[in-house]
Amino acid sequence: MEFPFDLNALLPERISVLDHNLTAGRKSLGRPDPQRQISTVIDELGKASAKAQQLAAPITSAPKLQSNRHHLYLLKEGESNGGRGVAVGFLKVGYKKLFLLDQQGAHVEIEPLCVLDFFVTENLQRHGYGLELFSYMLQHKRVEPVRMAYDRPSPKFLSFLEKHYGLKDSVPQVNNFVVFDGFFRDRSAVQHRKPVPRKVEGEIKPYSLTERDVVREEQKALPWPFARPARPPLSPPLSLPSQYSRSLSVDSSPSRGPPRPCPGPGAYRSQTPHSQYLENVTCRAKRTSSLNRSQISFN
Numbered sequence: 001m002e003f004p005f006d007l008n009a010l011l012p013e014r015i016s017v018l019d020h021n022l023t024a025g026r027k028s029l030g031r032p033d034p035q036r037q038i039s040t041v042i043d044e045l046g047k048a049s050a051k052a053q054q055l056a057a058p059i060t061s062a063p064k065l066q067s068n069r070h071h072l073y074l075l076k077e078g079e080s081n082g083g084r085g086v087a088v089g090f091l092k093v094g095y096k097k098l099f100l101l102d103q104q105g106a107h108v109e110i111e112p113l114c115v116l117d118f119f120v121t122e123n124l125q126r127h128g129y130g131l132e133l134f135s136y137m138l139q140h141k142r143v144e145p146v147r148m149a150y151d152r153p154s155p156k157f158l159s160f161l162e163k164h165y166g167l168k169d170s171v172p173q174v175n176n177f178v179v180f181d182g183f184f185r186d187r188s189a190v191q192h193r194k195p196v197p198r199k200v201e202g203e204i205k206p207y208s209l210t211e212r213d214v215v216r217e218e219q220k221a222l223p224w225p226f227a228r229p230a231r232p233p234l235s236p237p238l239s240l241p242s243q244y245s246r247s248l249s250v251d252s253s254p255s256r257g258p259p260r261p262c263p264g265p266g267a268y269r270s271q272t273p274h275s276q277y278l279e280n281v282t283c284r285a286k287r288t289s290s291l292n293r294s295q296i297s298f299n
């Protein structure tokens with residue numbers, strides 16, 4: 001993805017690690033408003049990622065990064081675009097407090113590092129850039145892929161995880177997060193286990209939403225005539241097991257979350273744990289396995 005400014009001057013490293021400060025390590029060297037340009041890069045990549053995944057709206061943007069304790073790894077290719085560089089893709093991770101089911105079906109409250117968004121521009125996919133980003137993140141976070149949770153991974157990402165890390169067998173969940181065999185190994189000492197609550201009759205409401213669901217809630221919150229009709233709930237892809245439904249995430253823990261400016265209705269997950277499952281709730285956005293787009297250029 002090309003930009004009308006010098007990416008190499010903006011992002012000196014091949015992979016930049018960005019957080020809520022939107023800085024790429026080095027201070028501005030007299031460049032005009034580097035933060036605004038970094039925001040543009042993040043916003044455009046976020047939009048392209050959402051489009052590639054057929055999400056209703058981006059789950060990655062500069063304002064979202066500024067209001068969360070996430071890390072965004074941004075990969076550039078410095079030689080291209082007449083030496084000004086192109087943005088190749090990004091990987092966004094963050095800690096999320098989740099309620100997961102372990103191998104025995106017991107409810108476990110846990111706060112793993114999660115992959116939240118991952119994108120390589122269409123024309124550069126299957127060239128090893130995704131692996132470069134992912135392995136950089138693993139080293140930076142000192143984590144193994146099997147110890148991470150994955151927020152509604154796309155078919156391409158599932159294939160990526162199996163190919164590069166041998167992650168294949170997942171532990172069934174009742175939410176959108178996917179964890180693989182080995183995730184719960186040696187965790188019992190630090191986990192706060194909870195008994196699985198009995199299902200209560202009546203209306204079943206989620207007590208928390210994934211970022212992907214938040215995007216949908218934000219859209220629903222718009223007044224008529226601005227609100228766009230929500231997509232009908234879709235069944236999980238045939239190749240995937242039934243665990244790919246809604247999440248029981250309760251967001252980042254208070255200790256990790258930065259101060260947030262007064263969220264709007266539905267903007268963030270409820271913090272109140274609910275004792276009900278979401279077994280029947282499969283309201284989810286459809287992902288696509290591929291989009292044949294030519295090289296994206298932003299001018």
Ligand SMILES: CC(=O)SCCNC(=O)CCNC(=O)[C@H](O)C(C)(C)COP(=O)(O)OP(=O)(O)OC[C@H]1O[C@@H](n2cnc3c(N)ncnc32)[C@H](O)[C@@H]1OP(=O)(O)O
Nearest residue numbers: 117118119120125126127128129130131153154159160163
């Ligand atoms: C939690 C989440 O973020 S889910 C969202 C994940 N993102 C997306 O689905 C957006 C579209 N896809 C992409 O951006 C990329 O394909 C990524 C980020 C998933 C992987 O990045 P890449 O640079 O393509 O990965 P890399 O080249 O290192 O590895 C290639 C492997 O990834 C998987 N993969 C990549 N593209 C495809 C594809 N079009 N179809 C199937 N598998 C694919 C395959 O396992 C592939 O190995 P193969 O070519 O031998 O079959």
